[in-house]
Amino acid sequence: MVRRALAVFTACSLLVACEREERQFRxxxxxxxxxxxxxxxxxxxxxxxxxxxxxSAFNCKGCHADGGGGIGPPLMDEKWFYxxxxxxxxxxxxxxxxNGMPAFGGEAxxxxxxxxxxxxxxxxxxxxxxxxxxxxxxxRNAAPGRNxxxxxxxxxxxxxxETPVVAPPPPDVVLPK
Amino acid sequence: MNSRAAxxxxxxxxxxxxxxxxxxxxSVVDPAGVQADRIHGLWWLYLAVxxxxxxxxxxxxxxxxxxxxxxxxxxxxxxxxxxxxxxxIAVAGCVGLTVVTLFVLLIADFVTxxxxxxxxxxxxxxxxxxxxxxxxxxxxxxxxxxxxxxxxTTANEIxxxxxxxxxxxxxxxxxxxSFWVPNLHGKTDMIPxxxxxxxxxxxxxxEFWGQCAEFCGHQxxxxxxxxxxxxxxxxxxxxxxxxxxxxxxxxxxxQDRGKGVFMKSSxxxxxxITGTQAGGxxxxxxxxxASRPRIAAGTLENTRGNLAEWVTDPHGIKxxxxxxxxxxxxxxxxxxxxxxxxxx
Numbered sequence: 317m318v319r320r321a322l323a324v325f326t327a328c329s330l331l332v333a334c335e336r337e338e339r340q341f342r343x344x345x346x347x348x349x350x351x352x353x354x355x356x357x358x359x360x361x362x363x364x365x366x367x368x369x370x371x372s373a374f375n376c377k378g379c380h381a382d383g384g385g386g387i388g389p390p391l392m393d394e395k396w397f398y399x400x401x402x403x404x405x406x407x408x409x410x411x412x413x414x415n416g417m418p419a420f421g422g423e424a425x426x427x428x429x430x431x432x433x434x435x436x437x438x439x440x441x442x443x444x445x446x447x448x449x450x451x452x453x454x455x456r457n458a459a460p461g462r463n464x465x466x467x468x469x470x471x472x473x474x475x476x477x478e479t480p481v482v483a484p485p486p487p488d489v490v491l492p493k
Numbered sequence: 494m495n496s497r498a499a500x501x502x503x504x505x506x507x508x509x510x511x512x513x514x515x516x517x518x519x520s521v522v523d524p525a526g527v528q529a530d531r532i533h534g535l536w537w538l539y540l541a542v543x544x545x546x547x548x549x550x551x552x553x554x555x556x557x558x559x560x561x562x563x564x565x566x567x568x569x570x571x572x573x574x575x576x577x578x579x580x581x582i583a584v585a586g587c588v589g590l591t592v593v594t595l596f597v598l599l600i601a602d603f604v605t606x607x608x609x610x611x612x613x614x615x616x617x618x619x620x621x622x623x624x625x626x627x628x629x630x631x632x633x634x635x636x637x638x639x640x641x642x643x644x645x646t647t648a649n650e651i652x653x654x655x656x657x658x659x660x661x662x663x664x665x666x667x668x669x670x671s672f673w674v675p676n677l678h679g680k681t682d683m684i685p686x687x688x689x690x691x692x693x694x695x696x697x698x699x700e701f702w703g704q705c706a707e708f709c710g711h712q713x714x715x716x717x718x719x720x721x722x723x724x725x726x727x728x729x730x731x732x733x734x735x736x737x738x739x740x741x742x743x744x745x746x747x748q749d750r751g752k753g754v755f756m757k758s759s760x761x762x763x764x765x766i767t768g769t770q771a772g773g774x775x776x777x778x779x780x781x782x783a784s785r786p787r788i789a790a791g792t793l794e795n796t797r798g799n800l801a802e803w804v805t806d807p808h809g810i811k812x813x814x815x816x817x818x819x820x821x822x823x824x825x826x827x828x829x830x831x832x833x834x835x836x837x
Contacts, residue, residue: 341808433761
């Protein structure tokens with residue numbers, strides 16, 4: 317009896333392996349097809365960690381620091397000036413925003429916004445997923461763990477989810493001439 | 494039977510001959526530098542000693558098998574005292590011989606280590622090599638603060654003057670890599686957050702291949718670099734060329750349009766081209782891309798076709814590589830290639 321239970325248990329635990337995360341190097345999104353944000357980005361450890369790498373590589377850190385903000389607003393709190401939905405964050409990254417956020421999608425929303433090249437679309441989605449993970453909006457099973465270097469905040473996978481609140485954008489900053 | 498033995502012997506001889514193909518670009522048994530030469534000597538000593546020990550041990554085992562004792566039906570009796578003493582002396586002799594052999598290897602190892610470390614540094618040439626997943630950033634430093642504008646960066650290709658010791662300062666930005674050019678020296682690890690050093694001198698001209706020797710992820714096996722040892726005059730000429738900013742392209746030419754594509758698309762975010770607005774430090778420096786005979790960390794020859802494939806679908810060549818696929822329009826791709834090929 318015990319032996320049979322053990323066999324069933326082993327078989328069941330083997331089944332867990334069936335839900336293996338897919339890591340796509342030649343991902344479909346950049347070459348068309350609908351974006352499956354939940355599967356391919358928000359709950360995908362590879363996409364989230366790539367997002368984290370790109371967050372440093374493209375110097376998001378320069379303004380938003382490790383999520384606590386600096387020149388730019390913090391990303392780890394509950395406040396969102398331009399919306400927390402993936403499409404809204406994607407739009408912010410791609411076309412930039414007034415007040416200094418550059419456009420990373422090749423074309424700006426309005427004249428005066430700095431355009432910094434074109435980040436490939438799937439990498440922008442990886443950034444969206446990572447930015448959302450900063451306020452706990454990504455799967456905690458998939459979000460990146462502790463950094464190798466010095467810690468400035470608890471790791472993303474320990475972040476308690478915040479409830480997004482839409483906050484009014486700050487008034488336009490007038491730079492001294 | 495005889496012909497089969499002859500075939501076998503011929504096959505063995507052929508196999509052995511494969512090991513002695515002329516000068517090699519990636520081999521520990523073809524040293525081109527003084528340190529590799531010392532390591533090579535140590536390697537031969539270890540091989541000879543180990544082969545001798547192996548043969549002796551196997552001979553002893555064979556003798557023991559042949560000179561077996563009588564069958565199990567004979568009664569057990571204690572051997573005579575004289576035989577016991579002889580056996581004791583034999584065992585003590587073997588232990589003594591083992592200790593002496595190990596000491597010989599220990600001392601040879603120690604002496605080689607000290608000689609490798611004592612390479613005199615005549616010149617002041619310092620090259621900083623930074624390991625990235627999965628390529629090598631190579632920076633030629635200038636120690637003189639007045640000459641800082643002469644420092645420059647290249648990738649996956651190191652030129653050194655023959656006969657002059659060069660100091661390599663090794664770093665890593667992500668995981669542990671290991672810098673290894675077998676023809677010139679042993680391995681030195683590159684550790685994130687900790688600078689390691691190694692001195693190398695090439696004693697003959699040639700092209701030598703290096704390889705990352707510490708597993709570092711998907712494309713570890715394709716993380717290669719080339720070291721080109723050349724006469725001082727040629728080396729100085731190369732330095733002078735590399736210190737120049739990127740070549741200007743004529744206005745309205747296809748190269749100029751390609752430059753526009755480069756600055757508008759994703760290239761500009763990661764790559765540097767000196768003299769332009771492109772200043773990304775994430776990927777290899779492309780200022781003199783066309784002067785390098787290979788691309789993708791030594792994986793491909795630098796031809797127009799390979800470059801096109803690398804730009805549009807790098808993961809088809811090196812799955813997992815950091816370079817993203819760039820679905821460019823055909824017209825944009827062609828002018829971009831024109832521009833990249835002009836970066837001599």
